[in-house]
Structures are given as C-alpha cells and as structure tokens.
Amino acid sequence: MIDYHLHVVAHGDRPMTVENILAYCEVAKERGILEMGITEHDRYLDEIDLAAFQEAREKTDVGLRLGIEIDFVSNKEERMEHDLTALPYDYVIGSVHRVDNEEIDHPNHREIYDRYETYDLYKAYYANVRAAALSGRFDVLGHPDLIKIFRRFPQRDITEMLEETADAVAESDIVVDVNAAGLRKPVAEIYPSRKLLEMFHRRGVPIILSSDAHAPCEVGAGYEQSIPFVRDVGYREVVTFENRKRGTLPL
Ligand SMILES: [Zn+2]
C-alpha cells in the first residue's frame, strides 16, 4: 500500500527534521504502507529540508518519495512553475482549494459560501479543477471534490459538470488522488465521491491513495474505508512515482 499525500511541516506545525520524518515512517510501517510520499503545501516550500529527507530515506525501509502539493490558481502560472521545478520531486500534486482566489476549505472564513449560490460555486470550483488537470503541469489531481467539505450540496443535479470534469481528467492523463481526509471533515466522506470515482474508473483514470495526514498518527488514516471503496468501484492497482515516472502496485 501507499500513502502519497501527506504533510510533515503541515501548516508550520513542526520542522522537517530526520526525526520528524521517521515518526511518520514508523506509523506507515505499522499500517503496512510500503511507500510514503511527503507533499508539503507549496507555501511551505522553503521549509522542505532536502538533506533531512535524504537522510531519513536512508534510515527507513519505507520507500520515501518527495512530492509537493501546488495550490492551483489559474493566473499564478509563474509562481506555480517556480515551485514545481524548485526541487527534484518524484511527483507533483495539483490541488484546487480556491474559487475567485478565495479558499473554499478554510474552517473560519466561509464568506464565499454566502456570496455564491451553491450550484454556481460548484460550477466555478469544477471549472478550476478542469483547468488544473488540463494545465498539464501536474502528475496527480489532489482531492478532486474538496468543494463538498462542509456538506453544502446543491439542490440541482450536478451529474453533467462531474461528467465534464471526468472527461477533462481522462483527456489530461492525470492520476486522481483518492484522499481519506474527507472522512475527518464535516462531509465525512472520501474525496472523490463514489459517483465521481466511478466516472473516473469508466474512463480508465488511474489513482493513488492518501490520508492527507497532517500529523504522524494520521498516516494511513481511513484506509479501512478507502481500500474496500476503491476495490468495490473496480480498481485493482495504484500508481507509484519515482523521479516523475509512473509505476504500479497491486491493491
Ligand atoms: Zn489540499
């Protein structure tokens, strides 16, 4: 098994020391995770300690990978390009956290939910998801339906915008992040929903699995639900990355 989306520095919670990285590896090992990818948020790029990462990689038998989670903003190409070429990553995750450059997953600032009718907010969100996928900059699309985080669901049917998004994802040849962090949020659901994951599966879109851990105890969290979930949808393997080249592991 793999856990390919997690944060050691997280939101500045701890420095990226060998010891802190190994604390994550320890939990990974206990939970049967063979490969673990560290993907800090791009705004903590300067906190990534490549030497500590390399030293930790020598000291653990968990396969350690280095990635980054880029916050996709369509008019910030230069900043994104800088961040995603700054270090020798094994893979790059592109995640949409914003509509109109405003965070949609912030626990305290939810003004955007009052400004937009929910259906229109979803429309704007998925337009950004399609743009992120089609930008061709990323190996992985992070938590593709994060917009459901606070359980605000539109009254109108969104099947069409999901189909359109699944088409764009398939066309862009990007891997989808099946991210269990949603289980720990108000929505209490894995990202993506079953409906969206089935659309991806029908189109042959490959996946990674992740916990989006922000602390060692969260490594592999939710896998008792996400592994049966993806298997039930029909997936039999996950993608791995090394030096931005894909491999696979059986599920
Ligand atoms: Zn994210």
Ligand SMILES: [Zn+2]
């Ligand atoms: Zn994350």
